[in-house]
Amino acid sequence: MSSYLFKRMFTMIITIFGVSVLVFMIIHLIPGNPVNHILGDYATEESIKELEMRLGLDRPILVQYFSYMFQAIQGDLGTSYITGYTVVEEILNRIPITAQLALYSIIFGSITGIIIGVVAAVKKNTIYDQLAMVLALIGISAPGFWIALFLILLFSYQLSIFPISGYSGFYSLILPSITLGLGTAGSIARMTRSSMLDVIKQDYIRTAKAKGAGSYRLIFRHSLQNAIIPVVTLIGMQFGYLMAGAVVTETVFALPGLGSLIVSAISTRDIPTVQGLLLFMAAMIIIVNFVVDLLYTKLDPRIQYE
Amino acid sequence: MLGNNPTSLVYPDPIDIETKTQSSVAHFIKKMKKNKGAVVGAMILLFFIITSAFAPFIAPYPVNEMKFEDSLQGPSMAHWLGTDEFGRDIWTRMLYGGRVSLLMGLFAVTLSGTIGVILGVLAGYYRKLDIYIMQFIDILMTFPSLLMAIAIVAVLGVGLTNAMIAVAISVVPSFVRVVRGSVLSIRETEYVEASKAIGVKDWKIICKHILPNVASPIIILATLEFGSSILSAAALSFLGLGAQPPNPEWGALVFVGKSFLSQAWWMTLFPGLAIMLVVLGFNLLGDGLRDALDPRSK
C-alpha cells in the first residue's frame, strides 16, 4: 500500500510538473500580456517597459519559470498581477463555491443518472428505456445556458422559489447544481445502463436468482455495486471537468467560482493566477482520481493496490 | 461396434445448409437495419447531411444578405424559422451552418481519432512506451481545454481549421484511453500470439489484428465525440475562436441568438435543436453500431 502511495505521489509530481511546464509555455506563447491589460488602451511605450520590468516579465523565460517554480515549491503561488491579491487568497475565496457546486452537482447527477440508468437497463427495450435515454441525451447535448435560463425563468423568476443569481448559501446553489448535474447525469445514465446490462448477464446474478432473491434484491444488492465500478471512474473524470468547466453555469448564475476566475485570468493574461490555478486544479484532479482509485478498492475487493 | 467412415456423409452437413456465406458488409447492414434506434439516428443525420450538402440549392435566401426591414421576425411562411437581427433567414443560415458544423465535427473526430489511435496503439502494444504516453495524456487531461484552445489559436491563428484542431486535441485523451484499453486486451489474445508464433512482424500484427478489433470501440467513441465536438466548437466560437461572423456555424448561431432570447427565441432555439438532434442521431447510431459490431449479437 505504502509503496503504491509513493508511486502515485511520484507520478502526481511528474504530472504537475508537466502541467506547469505546459502552462508556462502556453501562457507565454499566446499574444497579449498582463501589462496590456493593466495599463489599458492608453499605455505608453515607457510605461509598458517599466511595468514589464517591475513584474519581471523582461527576464528570460527560463529564469521566470524557475523562479516561479522555486516559489511554488515553497507553497507560494505568487500574487496576481491584476488584482493585488495573492493567488492563494484568490483560490481560497472561490473554492467554497466551486467545491460545493461540484459536489452538489455530482451528487445530483450521480443519483439521477444512476436511477435513470438502472430503470433503462431493467426495462430494457421498452418505452421507459427509450424515454430515459432520450432524457439522458438531452442532458448531454442541450446548451448549458438553455437549461440554466429555463430553470431561472421557471423557479426563480416566475415561482420565486430560488434566488435568480449570486451566492447566498446552499439554497442559491440548487439551480446551478441541477444545471451542471444534468450533463453529468446524462453521461452517468448511459454508462450505468450499459454497465448494468453487462452485469445482469453475469453468472453470479443467475446464482442470486437461484437463491430465490427477488428483483429488488437482484438490482440493488447484487447488480448495482458491480455495475457502479466503471461509473465511478466517470464520476471522477466529471469532477475534474466540473472544477474548470463550470464557466457557463457560473456566468449565468453570477457565481464567483474557479471557472470564471480562470477565464478572466486567461483573458487578462494574469500569469501567476493562471499558473497557480492550473497547478491547483491539476492537483485537485489528480487527488480526486486518487480518491476514486481508493474508492475502487472499497467497491471492488478484487482491486488491490500494493 | 458401429462402423466408421469419416468421409461418407450420405446427407449434406446441416451446417452447410444453414450458413450461406454472407458478406460481412451485408450482414452488418442487415443488423443495423433491424436496430430501430440506429435507423432513426441515421435518418436524422442523413437529413442534416443532405440538407447541408445541398444548401445552395435548398436555401430560400442568400446566406449573408441583410434585410433590415425584416429583422427579428418570427417563424412564418416566408421565413420558416424566422429571421435574425439583420433580417437574415434562420433556415438558410442553418442550412449553410450545417456544412461548417458537420465538417467541423468530422474533422475534429478524424484528427483526434487518428492521433488517439496512434498513441493508444503505441501505448497499448509497446509496453515500454506506455508510461510516457499515458503520463503525457494525463497532463493533457488535467488541462483546461479552453486554455489549450486559446493557445492553439494564438499560435496557429484564428480560423475554423485551427479551432477544429483545438477541439480535436482536447478529445485526444479519451481516444487514447479507450484504444489503449482495448489494445491491451487484444494484445493478449491467442490470435495475436498465434500470429507472433508464425513470425508475423509487429506492424502487420497491429494493422491486421489489433486495429480491426479495436474498430468498434473507436467507432462508438467517435460517434459520441462527434456530437460533443460540435458543442465544444460552439463554445469556442462564443469566445471568437471558431467560426468568424457572419459564418453561420450552429454554435455561433446559438450564442448570438442568446442575446435576443427575449425578443426572438427562434434565433437560438432552432440551431440549438439542430445540435441536439445531431448529437442524438450520432448517439443512436453509435449504440446501433455497437450492437451491429458485436459478434455475439445476431
Next chain:
Amino acid sequence: MNQPLLEVKNLKTYFPIKKSLFNKKKHFVKAVDGISFQVNKGETLGIVGESGCGKSTMGRSILRLIEPTEGSIQFEGNEITALNQTDLRKLRKDMQIVFQDPFASLNPKMTVGAILGEALATHQLEQSAKERKEKVKELLAKVGLSPNHIGRYPHEFSGGQRQRIGIARAIAVNPAIIIADEPVSALDVSVQAQILNLFQDLKETLGLTYIFIAHDLSVVKHVSDRIGVMYLGKIVELSDKKQLFRQPLHPYTQALMSAVPSLDPDVKKERIILTGDVPSPSNPPTGCAFHTRCKFRRAVCEQVIPSEVVVAPGRFVNCHMYDEDYRADFN
C-alpha cells in the same frame, strides 16, 4: 541421428509481480521453475498437470513467445534463447503452436483464407496470391474442411472446425514440431475424438513431432509416447507411457490417476482424495512443492527440494521416496 529434435535444459520462466520504484526486492511467480526434457523426432511428448502448474508457460517459453528467464532450449542443436528477433522469426517456421480455445485463437475479423494466407505470406512460402489460395485450399482439405470454406469467418464454424483451422495454420509453414496447448480441452467428446485422430493422421503423413499439453490424463495417454507430469512449475515425473500407467511412482501421479473417473460403472477405484488446494506458484511451499498435499510426507520433504531421480532409462521422478539418500525416512 542420436541428437534429439528439441532439448530443454533447466528452463525457468518467472513473472515479476512486484516491481516498485522504492522497493528493489522483486517478487516472482515461478511459473516454470527448472524443467529439462528431450523430444525426439517423430515422437509425442505429453504433458499433464493441473491448472496453473505452468504448462502453457512452458510451451510458450519454448517458442519464446514468453522470454524464458533462464535455461537453454536447443532445436536441432541450435540454441534458441540466443537468437535475435530476425533469426527467431525464421525459426518460427519450424516450431508451431495450437491453442486451447479455438475461438480466441482465430481473429474474428479475418476470413479463414486470410488467416491461413498470413501464415504462408509471412514465410514467403507461396509467391503469388493465386498459389497461396490454392495452398490454403489444400490445407483446408488436409484438416478435413471443405475448400469452399475459404471465405468464411471463424464465427461461422463449429468449435471442432475452428480447431481444425488452428491446426491448419500451424501446419501451413511445414513445421518440424508442434506444441499443442490443450487443443481439445474446450471440445465435446465426439469432436475431441475427431481432432485427436486428425493429430494422429497428420503425425503420420507429415512426420510431425508433438509436445501435447493437456490436463486430461486419458487424452494424454491416448496420444503420447512419453508423458511428463507437471506440478507447480516442475516436471515431477517423466516416463514412457506404458510404464507410467502401469506403475506411477510419484505420489502426485498416483493421486492424479486415481482421480480420473472410470468409464466402467462396475470399476470402483480406490480414489486417493488429496486434501488441500494447489499452492500458489508465487508463494510455493518450501522443500518439495507437493508436500502440503502428500500423504507420505516426511520432515525432509518440507526442507529439501527433491532432485530428479532416474529410476529407469528415460524415466525420472522428483521425489525423496525414490532417492537413495532419503529412502530410510520412508520406511
Next chain:
Amino acid sequence: NRSKETDANKGKDREVVVGLVSEPDSVDIHRTSSTGEANIPLYDTLLKLDNDGNIVPNLITDYEVIGDGKEVIFNLKEDAVFHSGKPVNAEAVKLSFERLISSSPFSTNAGDIDSIEVLSDYSFKITWKDQFAPFFINATTPFLAPLDVSVLNGEGEGFEKNPSGSGPLKLVKINRGDSLVYEPYKDFNWESQKPGFDSVKFRFIPDEETRILEFKKGNVDVLLNVPYQYIEDLEKDSEVTIKRVQSDTLSYLGWNNKQPIFQDVKVRQALALAIDRESIIDNTLNGEAQAVFGPLPKTVFGYSEKIETMARDKYTRDIDAAKKLLAEAGWNETNKDGVVMKDGKEFSVELWVDDDPANQRAAQVIQNQLMEIGVKINIAVKESATIIEQTPKGVHEMLLWSYGWPDADVLNFLLFGKDKSKRLHYENEKIYSILDKAAIEMDQEDRSKLYEEAQEMLVEESPFIPLYVKENVTAIRNFESFDVHPINNTIEWTSVKVKE
C-alpha cells in the same frame, strides 16, 4: 455567513443595488486601468467637470500658474477628510502623488513632475520638467485623485483590501467576484443634504439575461449599460426610468496605415464614403448612438463644430463617389464575386473586432456596406488583450476599436503622435508638429486652434473612420432622484435619493 450579511442588508430599507457586468480588477487606482462605478466613488477628484464640460474646483479650490507654466500652486479645500478620518491636506496629497509617480504605471497622467512642495497645510506646488497642459483635465479623473497612503502596509501595498479615498462612498465589504458593498461616507460634502440612501451594493452579474431578470424582478435597482436590445422592453415598465447619457468613447473603423493597400488617400476616402453610420447605429445599437464624422466627439476638449460639419459634408455616404475614387486609385476591375481588383489582386482585408456582441454585429454591417463598393472584409474576432498587444506591432490590417479620453491630446499620445500611433500607424510629419505644439500650449484658446488645424488635415487624409459615440443607457427603479453626470457618465451620488 455571506447569506447572513445579505439578510442584514435587507433589513436596511434604503439599500441601492447596482448591477454591473464585471468586478473592477482592483479598487487601487494606482494599480489598474479598470475603473467604473464600483470603484470611482471611492475617490474625490482634485478638479471636476461641470455639466457643460468646464473644469471647475473640487478638492482644489483654486490654482495659480506661475512663470512659463512649469510651476503651478494649488490650494486645497480645508474640510475634506479621507475615509480613514485623516484630513486631505497638502501633505497627504503630496504623498499620494509620490506613490503615483514612484510606483504607478499611470504616472504619465500627471505629466513629468519634477517636484512637489508643500507650502502650507492646504497649499502645495507642483513643478514639471516641461509644461503639461493636460494636467488639469486629467485632474478631473480618479487617476489623479488623492488616496490615503496611511492605510498602506510596509510595502506600500494592501490598498485593494482596505481602501481609503475621500469620495462619497466608503467601502464596507468586499465579496470577491460577487459584490462590493459601500456606505455613504458621512464626512463627504453631501452639498448640505443628507445622503438619500443607506448603503450601496455593486453586484457583478456577467450574464446579460440574468442581469436583466434580476432588475425586472426588483432585486437590482440600478442597471448600468443596459444592452440595447432590452431597452424597448424596459421602457414599457412604468416603474422603470431609462437614463441616457452620451458616452465619451468614440468608436472608429481604423486600419494599419502602413499597409500598402491603405497608403493611397483615395482608397481611405473611398472607404469613408462607403460607410453609412445611421444604418449601423439603427441596426446594431437600436439607434442608441450618435454618428460622429470628425476625429473628436462632442464631449471632448478640442471638439469643433466646424470640423464636424466639414467631415459630415465630405463623408456622407456616397457609393458612386467611393467607387470612383477606388477606380482612380487603380482598383478598377471587379471579379465575379463583385470584389474590386488591382493588378490581379482582390481588395480583401481582415477586420479585427473584439468579443463584444454589439461590435461583432457592427462589424457585419460594415462588412456588408464595404462590399457594396467591392471591398471584401473578413472578420476576425480577437480577445481584446490580443488586439491591444498585437496592434502596436502593426500585424493587423483593419480594426473596429474605440477610444475615450476627455482631452484632444489623445490625438497625440494614442492616435497620430510620432511613434505613438499604436493602432493606426499613421505617419505625417506635419501633424506630428502640430500635435506636439498643442500638448505643451498652456493657453486653452490657442490649443483649440492647433487641434482644429490638425483635425482639418485628418479629415482630408482620412487615416481612420470615426463612426459614433454610443449612448450610455442606465435603467433605474424606485428613486426619487438619480442623476448621471452628462460628461463622464458617473452616478452623481449626491443626487441619489431612494423612494421611501
Next chain:
Amino acid sequence: MTIELIKVENINISFQDDEAGTISAVRDLSFHINEGETVGLVGESGCGKSVTALSLMGLIEKGTSTTEGEIVFEGEDINLYAEKKMRSIRGNKISMIFQEPMTSLNPVHKIGKQISEVLHLHGFANKTNSKEKTIDILKKVGIPRAESIIDEYPHQLSGGMRQRIMIAIAMACNPKLLIADEPTTALDVTIQAQILDLMNALQQEYNTSILLITHDLGVISEMADRVIVMYYGQIVEQADVRTLFKQPKHPYTIGLLNSVPNIDSESEERLTPIDGNVPSLGVIKSGCPFRSRCQHVHEKCHKKNPPLFKCDSQFVRCWLYEEQGVSV
C-alpha cells in the same frame, strides 16, 4: 421403496429469435427423479441440458421464451407458479450449482454474506444466529478456517474452494433436489474428485436427490444411478447406469462412448468419433435429428422423428428398436 420427488412431463422450451423465429431448445422432455436418487443428464454442448435445469428452477426468462408442460414437484405443478411463489422454492427446496465457480459468486460480496443471504431469504436464520449457521455450513462442506473465510471475498479463494462455497449455498436450506449443472467441468481432476466426494457425502446425509448434468461420461458412470442422454433437445436414451455403459442402444450413445479415450484400456487403437457436427437448433424440422451423423440411417429416419421406445428398463429414441421396443 422409491418415492417420486419431481416429475417432468412433456416440457417444451422455446426461444424467440429475431432471425430464425421460434427456436425450440427442448422438445417433449419427460423424466422423473426419485428421492435420494442421482440422475445423470449427458449430451454434447448445446443439446439443452442447462435449459432443462433452468426450467426446473423457473429461471428461464419469461419475456423471450416459453416453457410448456408440467413440472410436478411434491405434487404441484411448479411451472404454473407465480414468480413470487417460485422464489420461495428456489434455493430452498430446489437449489442449483453452476459450472463456473469462478464467475458464479458475486465478486463484491463477502463469502459469509453470500451464504447467509440464502438462509435469510428462506427463514433459516435470523440476525443473531446467521453467522454461526454460516460457519456450520462451511464446515460441513469441508472448508478449513471457516471463521475467517466468511470475511473473505471470492477472488481470494481457489476454484475448488469456490465450488464448495457454491455447494454450501445450494445445500444451506437442505434442499430436496440439488441440480448440479456441470459442477466440476472447470476443475482439475484431483479437485473434481474432492467435490464429487463431497456431493456423495452430503447426499448420504440428507437423502437429497441430485440431477447431475455433465458431458463427462466418467463422472456419470461414477456418480449416477440413472442416466438420461440428450441430443438436439430430446431424450434419446434413458437407462440405469450399468445398462447404459454396458449395453448402449442409441447410435449416438454408442458414438459418444466410442469417442472417449479409455484410460483403463491398454489398446492403442484409433478413436471412433461420430461424424459431423451437432446441427444448429432450428435447422432440422422433421425426421430424426441424428440421421445426418448416423451410420444406420434409413428411409424412415428422414420421414419421421422416432418416438421413445421402451426396451426392458431402457428407453431409446431410434427406429432401429421399433420392433423390439414398445413405443411410449
